[in-house]
Amino acid sequence: MNGPQQRSAILPTRLYGDADGGGRLDAVLSAEDLRRLEGIASVLELPARDRLIYDQGQAAEALYFIQRGMVATSVHDGDGSRQILGFLRSGDLFGLAEQGHYISAARTLTPVRLFCFPLAPLQKLLLTDARLQLHFLTKAAHDLRVAQRQLIVLGRYSVHRRLASFLLEFLRHDDVYDVTEQCIRLPMSRADMADYLATTPESVARAMAAMEHEGMIRRYGPKSIRVLDLPALIRAATV
Amino acid sequence: MNGPQQRSAILPTRLYGDADGGGRLDAVLSAEDLRRLEGIASVLELPARDRLIYDQGQAAEALYFIQRGMVATSVHDGDGSRQILGFLRSGDLFGLAEQGHYISAARTLTPVRLFCFPLAPLQKLLLTDARLQLHFLTKAAHDLRVAQRQLIVLGRYSVHRRLASFLLEFLRHDDVYDVTEQCIRLPMSRADMADYLATTPESVARAMAAMEHEGMIRRYGPKSIRVLDLPALIRAATV
DNA sequence: CGCCTAGTTGAAGTGTGTCAATGTCTGTGG
DNA sequence: CCACAGACATTGACACACTTCAACTAGGCG
Numbered sequence: 001m002n003g004p005q006q007r008s009a010i011l012p013t014r015l016y017g018d019a020d021g022g023g024r025l026d027a028v029l030s031a032e033d034l035r036r037l038e039g040i041a042s043v044l045e046l047p048a049r050d051r052l053i054y055d056q057g058q059a060a061e062a063l064y065f066i067q068r069g070m071v072a073t074s075v076h077d078g079d080g081s082r083q084i085l086g087f088l089r090s091g092d093l094f095g096l097a098e099q100g101h102y103i104s105a106a107r108t109l110t111p112v113r114l115f116c117f118p119l120a121p122l123q124k125l126l127l128t129d130a131r132l133q134l135h136f137l138t139k140a141a142h143d144l145r146v147a148q149r150q151l152i153v154l155g156r157y158s159v160h161r162r163l164a165s166f167l168l169e170f171l172r173h174d175d176v177y178d179v180t181e182q183c184i185r186l187p188m189s190r191a192d193m194a195d196y197l198a199t200t201p202e203s204v205a206r207a208m209a210a211m212e213h214e215g216m217i218r219r220y221g222p223k224s225i226r227v228l229d230l231p232a233l234i235r236a237a238t239v
Numbered sequence: 240m241n242g243p244q245q246r247s248a249i250l251p252t253r254l255y256g257d258a259d260g261g262g263r264l265d266a267v268l269s270a271e272d273l274r275r276l277e278g279i280a281s282v283l284e285l286p287a288r289d290r291l292i293y294d295q296g297q298a299a300e301a302l303y304f305i306q307r308g309m310v311a312t313s314v315h316d317g318d319g320s321r322q323i324l325g326f327l328r329s330g331d332l333f334g335l336a337e338q339g340h341y342i343s344a345a346r347t348l349t350p351v352r353l354f355c356f357p358l359a360p361l362q363k364l365l366l367t368d369a370r371l372q373l374h375f376l377t378k379a380a381h382d383l384r385v386a387q388r389q390l391i392v393l394g395r396y397s398v399h400r401r402l403a404s405f406l407l408e409f410l411r412h413d414d415v416y417d418v419t420e421q422c423i424r425l426p427m428s429r430a431d432m433a434d435y436l437a438t439t440p441e442s443v444a445r446a447m448a449a450m451e452h453e454g455m456i457r458r459y460g461p462k463s464i465r466v467l468d469l470p471a472l473i474r475a476a477t478v
Numbered sequence: 479c480g481c482c483t484a485g486t487t488g489a490a491g492t493g494t495g496t497c498a499a500t501g502t503c504t505g506t507g508g
Numbered sequence: 509c510c511a512c513a514g515a516c517a518t519t520g521a522c523a524c525a526c527t528t529c530a531a532c533t534a535g536g537c538g
Contacts (some may be wrong), residue, residue, distance in 0.1 A: 155437030198394030
């Protein structure tokens, strides 16, 4: 994993707060912690996009850590309806289960490299290493905050604003954002974006078109977007 | 806290899964764990509804545990907009912070009795007791599942269906549901329900009226509802 | 008992979903 | 390397669930 420098990441007032690194688990782990985790992990390499990692309802056997690439978790309704719960990137954990079964499906959006922690050894490790466990707890708290933020986005924002918030997310991550060119590379389809933002591909396309019309972005094909007016984009996500 | 029977609640395959007790923290703690928690806790008793426990943005100093009563956490937008993130009951934890500040406000819906765990001592305790910490981790995972479920509700369901899901939630909790009378006691206002379900008080009222018209419920004043046709209510929440 | 807040009902407006048609990428095979 | 095919994205027209605004009614607490 990256950034294995030793850090005293545990600050008392940050419990159930922010351990920082923007929620990246690997950014806060010590070299010793990493060694231990690698001791129980196996590496899973998926070389292409749209590969199923696990399916909804499947018996949960492991927790996954993303080392490289991007993953989407989604819940499928009886009918065709689908809600994407999150787009996950390097440093994220996934594999949340309920009563021994995954509650969502997980599939790759890009080629990915994963660490795979079998649950029983992981639990054993966390019980022997409270400091390490606290990092997992902090990560869980981070994910909870992310989910609650998304609750606000879906509950209160218009489609236009949801899309603006979504695009802004990408600016933090230099694996999908070229800072010098101010260009975002979207790894997912309009349908994926729609299912994450709880709308339709058509509405996403319309919102994109509107943003381009307003001069805040410029489209170069559906997967590549240049940010022309960042303040306007921020305004669109805020107001 | 209730249910202090010793249980070997830690089952390997349930990590980041369900520790059970329906997410109640106190239902899985050992007598020893309880004693230790009580050692660092102070009791907070709020005798009335609509009391602010902490405000959004306030410096986070403690994590709260509900022993009795009901609490709502909510995020307030710049303008009047408000999203209620959750209605919390006995056995729940709240007080999620980011960078040392609460991300939401918390206020009482009923008189409540809380345990108040100051963050520094709590963190110290969790670091010395990995088993106890694992219960907190499991609780965090539970809350994450709850938030993700709500994401689906807000993202995919009609107002009618959202309300049906909401009412069904109450049937699990005998502090608000009289099983023999099949009567739900709603402790919150229509506005609160609306802000939780991401709609308006008017739409809630209309959905209620429709359900009564369809014969699945009967209203006795705005705060008291009898379930007449449970299967129909379940259908309304499912289909 | 009466005031005031909260809830309900009605009518009108609108954002977004739906259905349908057109346009544009992408990746595969000739 | 180019051409084709199928999937994906975009645009337009229309429908409708829900919000908004307004008036009225009913609870509940002093």
